[in-house]
Amino acid sequence: MSRTPSSSSNANPRVVVIGAGIVGCSLADELTARGWTDVTVLDQGPLPAPGGSTSHAPGLVFQTSPSRTLTRFARYTVEKFGSLEADGVPCFQPVGGLELATTQERLAELHRRAGYAASWGVRGEVVGAARCKELWPLIDESVVLGGFHTPDDGLARALLACRAQLERAVARGARFLDRHTVTGIEKEGGRVTAVVTDRGTFPADHVVSAAGFWGPVIGRLAGVDVPLQPLAHQYAKTEPLAELSGRRREASRPILRFQDRDLYFREHTDRIGIGSYAHRPLPVDPFAVPSYDEARARTMDMPSSYPFTPEDWAPSWEECRRLLPALRATEIDTGFNGVFSFTPDGMPVLGESRALRGFWLAEAVWVTHSAGVAKAVAEWMVNGRPSLDVHECDLTRFEEAQRSPAYIRERGSQQFAEVYDVIHPLQPLAHPRPLRVSPFHARQEQLGASFLEGGGWERPHWYEANAALADGLDLPARDAWSARHWSPIAAAEARATRENVALYDMTPLRRLEVTGPGALDFLDRMTTNNLRKKPGAVTYTLLLDHTGGIRSDLTVARLAPDRFQVGANSPADLDWLLRHAPDDVHIADITSGTCCVGVWGPLARDLVQPLTQDDFSHEAFGYFRAKRTYLGHVPVTAMRLSYVGELGWELYTTADLGLRLWDTLWEAGRHLGVIAAGRSAFNSLRLEKGYRAWGVDMTDEHDPYEAGLGFAVRPDKDFVGRDALRSRAPGDLARRLTPLLLDDPAAVVLGKEPVLVDGTPSGYVTSASYGYTLGRCVAYAWLPTLASGTAVHIEYAGEKVPATVADEPLFDPKMTRIRR
The missing domain is CATH 3.30.70.1400 (Aminomethyltransferase beta-barrel domains)
Known part of the structure; x- marks a missing residue:
């Protein structure tokens, strides 16, 4: 086969997509719709069901997620598949979704999910047990406290959606080739040039790996790391149920989640399909999954389907029968363990590799998000960026320490185990920890640091050594949810920073x-x-x-x-x-070879100045200035910055001298009453000053x-x-990042809640924290432009909390505390 050099500047670039599952088919459709018609989709298996995860997917599409990006992906999947047919059969059946609560904790979580839905534009409501029974007559109403009903969710017929999009892409010029096993990726000058298969070589300006759980295999051929772990997940179908006899429609009732027991249900005409995440994680080595073998085509099992393990199923079956008594008169007819992909944070892996330009990943994508992901990747390739924020999915997001096979396996397995768990927004994954620690870690442990985790780093959120400082503070009682991963000590640390001086570990900042x-x-x-x-x-x-x-x-x-x-x-x-x-x-x-201590508070200069011969006065060392100096025996780069709104410095040194720096500052600050303070106080203080956090308060959508x-x-x-x-x-903006002060001094919100203007959801909270100096919770939200003093409501766990648009900065508007 003839080949020509890669040319990414072609008006109609050559694209090879590896994988003809739901992502590959959706991407071919999206690319050709945007004028990139020289698209070849390769798959090792036979079309239309080549044997990957798409071929066995149960097709559940629940749109609502704590992630705005995932929700928008899912909304587009519903919109697109709802408009497609194959052989006159719709590719999406909008039967709705119903998530059940059998515990008070889960019911509270469903109210929070209803808040996410309102924030991200998904229709949904929390309903009582009687309404759940109306929607799903087979459930035992006595074990149900309520449910979250989303009428626009439903079932994606994944293979039909593949066919429909395949046909549209082919009509625009794309070609799909099955039974082609990729054996190599050719490159030149740091760019991809071709895909090699057992049936020929295909020149390419762009190659997209949409290979699902085979992604790491394709990535290795390209020399590109693909951080995902395939795991097997149990799915079974019952024998026919008398209660469903005579039905002709594939499904008429909502897809059902029994998350308290890690189960979901859907109808298959007169049978019930059941999926379980309740069993032990069953990791699969993607390099050991058998490739398609033409010689064994008739006898070969689907590569993504592993034998059913009854011993893992038994406990779940008892829970199924408890929720749906009709199942007590039937048995499981068929079952299998289907393989699909998990990443260390549960999000897809998308984007172009810098190590091999023109090589793209569209991996770890479920049917739920498939069309939305394909649209984003197609926009990225054609226009240079997606139309929505995808930083949570960017292939570059993992640190080097998070890319080891052991880490990916352990975190991927944990994501599987926690897929239906009630997860607090601050809750860190449990293992492997500690992974990355600053040079001050030993001192932090001695001070009783309560560590959370981010980017692999152990991050102190408060210190038990400061507990006595919280005695006598008049703080409003918190609800159980906002009190998780929080301590009143944070208020004491914030106060000490405002009134005295505190040390903050800023080492994890890049x-x-x-x-x-x-x-x-x-x-x-x-x-x-x-x-x-x-x-x-x-x-x-x-x-x-x-x-x-x-x-x-x-x-x-x-x-x-x-x-x-x-x-x-x-x-x-x-x-x-x-x-x-x-x-x-x-x-x-x-970052890894250096460290940083933030020294902030009215007494910061009193602490630092005696340690150096350089002049740290305001006149000699102004705000937003940097200076190389020595503090005691430690060479530092001192920067006059403050993200807590107080006088102070960020002090940088090499990691080997970090502990000496901490001890030097600590000893010098004893007579001043210096404390160590954590990120909980830091977040409160930065919001009082209105300092933005990228990726939370603003993204490339703004x-x-x-x-x-x-x-x-x-x-x-x-x-x-x-x-x-x-x-x-x-001065003429349709929307703004808007500061809000909650009216009730006892009220707290955490972020991602919907904001109602005149009773209508009009935006969502980005960051929120109690402002201990102000005596009110501070929330920032994306809203239409509103005048200061405008009354709004924030919906928190089903309650409408009054708030008021405020002027910023809320604290020290003249910057007198920083510039002194």
Whole structure:
């Protein structure tokens, strides 16, 4: 087969999609609909059911998720499949969904899920046990407390949806080739050039791995890490039920979740299909799954279907019969253990690899999200970015320490076990911990730190050593949910920071070193603010994409003419900068080799100044300045920054000197009453000042003006995204990131709740925390532009909590506490 060099600038690029399951078929349809018609879809198995997870998927589509991105993916899947037919049969059956509660804890969770649904635009309501019985007459009403009914959810006929999209893509020029096993990925100059199969080689400008649980196999061929773990999941069908006899429709009742026992149910005409997550995790080695064998085609089992294990099923069967008494008169007719994919955080893995340009991943995707994922990836490939925020799914999001096979296996298995669990937004996964610790970890343990986890890092949220400081604080009682992973000690630590001085471990915050002759020009071009300042300057600035969306926010310290330290967010920031860096710029992630202590509070200068010969006065060391100095025996880079709204510094040193730095500061601060403070207090303090958190308060769906960050934009300079911003008037915005103060001093919300304006859901909360200085809970929310003083309601666990639009910053608007 003839081959030509890769050319990603072709008007009609050559695309090879590996995998003809629901994701591959959906992607071919989405790409060809956007004019990329030179698309070849390869699969090792026979079409239309090549044997992957799609071939056995039960097709449940519950749209509501704590993740706005996953919910939007699912909404598009419902919308698209609802418009498709194959052989006159609809590809989606909107029977609705019903999630049951048999415990008070689950019922409270269903109210929270109803809040997510309202926030993300999904119809749903919490209903009583009687209504659950009407919707599903076979249930034993006496064991049910209530349910969450979503009328637009339903059943996706995955293989029919594959066929319908395949036919549309073929009509536009795509081709689908089955019985082609991929044996290699060719590359040249860091770009993919072809896919090699046992039946020929296919030149390509872009290759998309949509291979499902075979993703790691394809990734290894390309030299690209694919962090997913396949696991087997039990699914069974009953014998015919008398109660369902005479039915002709495949299903007429809502798909049913019995999450308290890790079970779900759907009708198969006169039978019930049952899926269980209650059994032990059953990991599958993707490299051991047999490939399609033409010689054994008639006798070969579906590769994604493993033998049913009755011993794992037995406890679940008893629970099924308890909920649905009609099952006591029947038995399981057929069952299998179906293989599908889990990642360490339960999210898909999407995007283009920087290690091999033109090689894309669309992996760990369930039928529920398939069409939405395909649309996002197609937009990404054709337009340069998806139309919605996908940072939670970005293939770069995992740290190096989170990519070991052992970590992926352990976390993937835990995701399986917890798929239906009630998970608090702050709840960390239990294993493997500790994985990453700062140099101060031993001292933190001695102080009784309560650790949560993020990015593999152990992060203190409060310290039991400060418990006595909380005595006598007049704090409102919290509900059981908001009291999880919280302590009144956080209020004491916030107060100590406002009144005295505290040490904060800021080590997990990402640090990049950017050096080289072209470093200044490069960073100034990539970001929105003016970086052409003398060494010693620190600048808050933004990374935008070409549409003006906020990819990240950064603090950039110019430490020398051609050396910068950049405070960044996720690994995606490093990836983005490396993709654009010219040859005369070097970028290194120095996070793991360094550490940072934030010293903040009115007495911060009293603590730090005696340790150094340099002048730390406001006149000599102003706000947003940096200086290399020594604190005692420790060389540090000191930056006059504060994300808690108080006087202080971020103090950086190498990891080997971190413990000495902590001990030096601690000893020097004893006479001042210094404490260690955690992230719970930090979050409260930063929200009182209105400081944004990227990925929570704003993403690339938002521009700087909407997010209240227009001060970090210099429109008179050239930067990525400037042209897009020129068409937007900063003072004429349809929506804004809006500060809210809850009216009731005892009320608390946590984030992602719907905000009602005049009784109508009009936006959602991003960040929220009790403001201990203000005596009110602070919430930020994306809302239509509203005047200060406007009354709104936040729906929290089924209750409508009054709140008021406030002016920001809520605390110290004249910045007198920081600039002193």
